[in-house]
Amino acid sequence: MKIEKYQIDQHNYLYEKQHERKFNFLAETLEQEGINVNTIVTKLADLQIAIPSWALGTGGTRFGRFSGAGEPRSLEEKIEDIGLLHALNRSSGAISLHIPWDIPENTDAIKSLASSYDIVFDAVNSNTFQDQKTQNYSYKFGSLSHSQKEVRQQAVNHNIEVIKYGEMLGSKALTVWLSDGSCFPAQQNFKKALQRTLDSLQEIYACLPTDWQIFIEYKPYEPNFYSTVIQDWGTSFLLANKLGHQAYTLVDLGHHLPNTNIEQIVATLMMEGKLGGFHFNDSKYGDDDLTVGSIKPYQLFLIFNELVEGMEDKNTQNPVPAWMIDASHNVKDPLEDLLQSVEAIKIAYAQALIINREMLWEAQDNNDAVKAQEIVQSAFRTDVRPLLAEARKRSSAALSPLDLFRKLEVRKRLVTERGKLAIATGL
Numbered sequence: 115m116k117i118e119k120y121q122i123d124q125h126n127y128l129y130e131k132q133h134e135r136k137f138n139f140l141a142e143t144l145e146q147e148g149i150n151v152n153t154i155v156t157k158l159a160d161l162q163i164a165i166p167s168w169a170l171g172t173g174g175t176r177f178g179r180f181s182g183a184g185e186p187r188s189l190e191e192k193i194e195d196i197g198l199l200h201a202l203n204r205s206s207g208a209i210s211l212h213i214p215w216d217i218p219e220n221t222d223a224i225k226s227l228a229s230s231y232d233i234v235f236d237a238v239n240s241n242t243f244q245d246q247k248t249q250n251y252s253y254k255f256g257s258l259s260h261s262q263k264e265v266r267q268q269a270v271n272h273n274i275e276v277i278k279y280g281e282m283l284g285s286k287a288l289t290v291w292l293s294d295g296s297c298f299p300a301q302q303n304f305k306k307a308l309q310r311t312l313d314s315l316q317e318i319y320a321c322l323p324t325d326w327q328i329f330i331e332y333k334p335y336e337p338n339f340y341s342t343v344i345q346d347w348g349t350s351f352l353l354a355n356k357l358g359h360q361a362y363t364l365v366d367l368g369h370h371l372p373n374t375n376i377e378q379i380v381a382t383l384m385m386e387g388k389l390g391g392f393h394f395n396d397s398k399y400g401d402d403d404l405t406v407g408s409i410k411p412y413q414l415f416l417i418f419n420e421l422v423e424g425m426e427d428k429n430t431q432n433p434v435p436a437w438m439i440d441a442s443h444n445v446k447d448p449l450e451d452l453l454q455s456v457e458a459i460k461i462a463y464a465q466a467l468i469i470n471r472e473m474l475w476e477a478q479d480n481n482d483a484v485k486a487q488e489i490v491q492s493a494f495r496t497d498v499r500p501l502l503a504e505a506r507k508r509s510s511a512a513l514s515p516l517d518l519f520r521k522l523e524v525r526k527r528l529v530t531e532r533g534k535l536a537i538a539t540g541l
């Protein structure tokens with residue numbers, strides 16, 4: 115299924131007057147406050163969020179999985195699904211592949227299919243947290259940190275293979291997330307495990323093309339419940355520093371203990387030019403992988419406040435981070451969930467962009483806590499959705515993507531095409 119331009123145009127025609135009224139009112143208000151609305155709308159239109167290939171099907175928990183219908187059965191159909199999202203919001207122009215869940219059989223054909231939807235290949239992800247039928251050694255007790263040399267070598271080789279697939283597709287980054295760790299005290303020697311992880315990462319780093327980046331993701335617990343080798347941003351940062359200038363830390367919102375001040379982590383990493391990747395989701399208790407902005411939208415906004423501050427700071431060398439949604443859809447239609455997630459990310463971004471930064475710095479320098487709070491909360495409490503709609507309008511996307519998704523009965527049509535029992539490959 116493909117969404118045609120005339121369908122977007124018809125939909126936008128219906129909403130145009132209503133949109134103009136809301137946008138003009140907001141634009142005028144913001145301009146009076148000295149904010150350049152055009153610049154903000156352009157920044158919003160430019161922000162592209164990668165969709166991971168594993169997020170297009172229904173996820174599950176260790177207790178069960180309730181599959182949806184009409185899920186993509188192949189990498190081709192996953193790209194087609196992202197094409198639908200991108201046609202609706204023009205903000206999902208990248209796919210992040212998980213190897214070996216989505217090994218492209220014919221890279222040229224996959225590349226040209228993706229480009230027919232205006233989709234590029236974002237970071238590629240290795241997987242050494244599961245055993246595959248074809249592998250010789252098990253990752254039950256770790257991969258890059260494993261006590262046995264053969265297991266570590268197998269995991270290193272897998273990562274190098276993932277880089278090769280990425281190169282064929284035009285990716286420029288490798289994301290490494292390790293589940294390595296231990297479930298019981300004294301099960302693992304912390305120091306040796308971390309040293310072995312560094313040694314293995316150095317072998318992978320040596321094979322990284324010169325124009326590539328490697329992102330090191332961290333997570334405090336799960337699936338190991340006592341210790342994780344790369345448990346926090348400090349450990350990731352340490353490894354990235356030891357590896358070199360092509361290595362960066364990746365922040366996944368769900369990979370923090372409750373109440374962690376993630377915005378402060380973001381600020382520190384950007385000060386050091388080491389924030390390379392960002393995975394969006396939301397959570398209440400742990401790594402819940404819920405829709406972005408569904409639980410803690412204020413925290414998301416405060417994180418974007420730091421991201422904007424970091425991106426606009428000309429004194430730091432931080433590259434523009436690779437943005438990706440990393441969520442699991444157990445209850446909602448995955449495509450609707452992804453549309454909501456992209457919207458939530460852009461709302462937080464827009465709110466951060468309308469903060470009067472000069473005034474905020476002044477309040478901070480004067481230790482005026484009241485004024486500083488007023489400035490950020492006034493931005494947070496502004497309904498910026500007309501700015502997002504305007505950015506979509508200028509990009510020939512739908513004024514209201516979710517509404518059009520439902521009106522076009524996209525899922526129903528996908529079920530007709532793919533069948534009720536079509537289940538996504540991968541997770």
Ligand SMILES: [Mn+2]
Pocket residue numbers: 331366393440
């Ligand atoms: Mn992640």
